[in-house]
Amino acid sequence: MSGTIENRLKELGIELPSAAAPAANYVPFHISGQQLFISGQIPMIAGGPDFKGKVGANVDVETAQQAAQACAINILAQAKSALGDLDRIVQCLRLGGFVNATPDFTDHPEVINGASNFMVEVLGDKGRHTRFAIGVGSLPRGVAVEIDALFAIE
Amino acid sequence: MSGTIENRLKELGIELPSAAAPAANYVPFHISGQQLFISGQIPMIAGGPDFKGKVGANVDVETAQQAAQACAINILAQAKSALGDLDRIVQCLRLGGFVNATPDFTDHPEVINGASNFMVEVLGDKGRHTRFAIGVGSLPRGVAVEIDALFAIE
Amino acid sequence: MSGTIENRLKELGIELPSAAAPAANYVPFHISGQQLFISGQIPMIAGGPDFKGKVGANVDVETAQQAAQACAINILAQAKSALGDLDRIVQCLRLGGFVNATPDFTDHPEVINGASNFMVEVLGDKGRHTRFAIGVGSLPRGVAVEIDALFAIE
Numbered sequence: 136m137s138g139t140i141e142n143r144l145k146e147l148g149i150e151l152p153s154a155a156a157p158a159a160n161y162v163p164f165h166i167s168g169q170q171l172f173i174s175g176q177i178p179m180i181a182g183g184p185d186f187k188g189k190v191g192a193n194v195d196v197e198t199a200q201q202a203a204q205a206c207a208i209n210i211l212a213q214a215k216s217a218l219g220d221l222d223r224i225v226q227c228l229r230l231g232g233f234v235n236a237t238p239d240f241t242d243h244p245e246v247i248n249g250a251s252n253f254m255v256e257v258l259g260d261k262g263r264h265t266r267f268a269i270g271v272g273s274l275p276r277g278v279a280v281e282i283d284a285l286f287a288i289e
Numbered sequence: 290m291s292g293t294i295e296n297r298l299k300e301l302g303i304e305l306p307s308a309a310a311p312a313a314n315y316v317p318f319h320i321s322g323q324q325l326f327i328s329g330q331i332p333m334i335a336g337g338p339d340f341k342g343k344v345g346a347n348v349d350v351e352t353a354q355q356a357a358q359a360c361a362i363n364i365l366a367q368a369k370s371a372l373g374d375l376d377r378i379v380q381c382l383r384l385g386g387f388v389n390a391t392p393d394f395t396d397h398p399e400v401i402n403g404a405s406n407f408m409v410e411v412l413g414d415k416g417r418h419t420r421f422a423i424g425v426g427s428l429p430r431g432v433a434v435e436i437d438a439l440f441a442i443e
Numbered sequence: 444m445s446g447t448i449e450n451r452l453k454e455l456g457i458e459l460p461s462a463a464a465p466a467a468n469y470v471p472f473h474i475s476g477q478q479l480f481i482s483g484q485i486p487m488i489a490g491g492p493d494f495k496g497k498v499g500a501n502v503d504v505e506t507a508q509q510a511a512q513a514c515a516i517n518i519l520a521q522a523k524s525a526l527g528d529l530d531r532i533v534q535c536l537r538l539g540g541f542v543n544a545t546p547d548f549t550d551h552p553e554v555i556n557g558a559s560n561f562m563v564e565v566l567g568d569k570g571r572h573t574r575f576a577i578g579v580g581s582l583p584r585g586v587a588v589e590i591d592a593l594f595a596i597e
Binding site for chain 1: 553556
Binding site: 169170191226228229230234236237238239240241242243244245247248251252255263264265266267268269270271272287 | 313314316319321322326327329387389392425426427428431435437
C-alpha cells in the first residue's frame with residue numbers, strides 16, 4: 136500500500152518542495168542496487184529563509200536546527216523525485232551532517248537533531264539512521280548547514 | 290571458529306568499553322545487506338581522558354593519535370554490539386577521519402594513523418581500509434577527533 | 444569491448460599518473476561486491492604543481508578547479524589500478540569534495556566542478572555522480588582540495 140509516508144507528511148502539514156536541480160555538473164541522486172544516494176542538500180527552499188550565516192556567531196542553535204530540518208525536507212524531496220513513492224524507503228541508513236560553525240562551537244549534535252528528529256517523525260523507525268555531525272569552516276553560498284544521505288530502498 | 294578477534298584484543302590488553310548510546314535521535318549502527326555502518330564516534334571512553342582541544346594549538350599530534358585510537362576502540366565496541374561476534378567482519382572498508390585542527394595544520398594523516406594502525410593491529414588484513422583524513426573547524430563537545438566507519442560483514 | 448575509457452583519455456591528452464601509494468597504514472581502494480571505494484585523493488601529481496594553499500586567501504577559484512581536476516585524475520589512476528580496465532566502471536556514484544577554504548568562502552560548488560566536469564568529460568553519463576562540496580579548515584600537507592570517490596562496477 137503506497138502513499139503512507141506522503142500521508143504522514145500531510146498530517147504534519149509539510150509540503151515537499153520541487154526537487155532542486157543541481158547547481159553544477161552532477162546529479163541530485165543515484166539508485167544503485169538497493170541503495171539511494173542523495174547529494175548534499177543545503178537548506179534553501181523557495182519562499183523560505185535562506186539560512187545563511189555561521190553557527191556560534193550570527194546563527195543560533197534553534198535557527199540552525201530549522202536549517203537542518205530544511206536540508207532534510209530537501210533530501211526527502213529528492214528521494215520522492217528518485218523513487219516516485221516514498222514508501223519504497225526501507226531505511227535511512229546514514230546522514231552526513233556539516234555545520235558551518237565557529238572554531239569553538241560544540242553543539243553540533245543538537246543542530247543536526249533538527250534533521251534527525253524530522254526523519255524519525257516522518258519515516259518512523261525507517262527514519263532512524265547512523266550519522267556524523269561535524270563543524271566545517273565554510274559552506275556553499277554561506278549556508279549554515281549541509282546534509283547528504285544514503286537510504287536502503289526496495 | 291568465532292572469538293579470534295576478541296582473543297587478539299585480549300592479547301593486546303584492550304577491553305572494549307560498553308557501546309555508547311547515541312546522544313540524540315539516531316542509531317549507533319545499521320546493518321544493510323552485507324554492510325555495517327557505524328555512526329561517527331568521538332574519543333570519549335569512561336574513565337579515560339576526554340581528548341578535548343584543537344590539534345595544532347593545545348593538542349599535539351601524539352595525543353591526537355591516542356584520540357584517534359580511542360575513536361577506533363569505540364567503533365569496534367559498536368561493531369561488537371551490532372554483530373555479536375567481531376569475527377563476522379570481512380573487511381573494514383572505509384574510515385572517515387575528522388581532525389579538529391587549526392587552519393595551518395597539515396599532519397592529518399599522522400593523526401588518523403592512530404586509528405588506522407589500531408584497526409590493522411586488531412583485525413590484520415581485514416583491518417586495512419580506504420579512508421579520508423581532513424581538518425575540520427570544530428567538533429561535537431570540543432573533542433579533537435571524530436571517526437566514522439563502514440565494514441563489509443558476513 | 445575494453446579500452447573505451449582509456450581511448451577517451453588519450454583523445455583528451457590525459458595520461459594517468461602511477462597510482463600513488465598511501466602515505467600510511469591504509470589502502471588506496473577496496474572492491475566490495477559491485478562497489479569500488481577510493482581513498483581521499485590530494486591533487487599532487489609528480490611533475491605538476493603542488494596545489495598548496497587556502498582557497499579564498501592565496502588560491503583563487505580557477506587554480507582550485509585545477510586542483511580538483513588533479514584529484515579526479517588521481518581517483519581515475521587508482522580506479523585503473525583497482526580494476527585493470529576502466530570500462531568496468533558502471534557509474535561514478537559519489538564524490539566527496541573537501542575544499543581548504545577561508546571561513547567566508549562560498550564558491551565550493553565551482554571549485555569541485557573541476558572534478559565533476561572532468562568525470563563527465565572522461566566517463567560520459569557514467570561520470571555523473573552525486574556529491575557534496577564543503578569547506579574544511581585544513582587539509583593534509585596543506586593542499587587546497589581533497590576528494591574521495593565511490594563507483595559502481597561490473
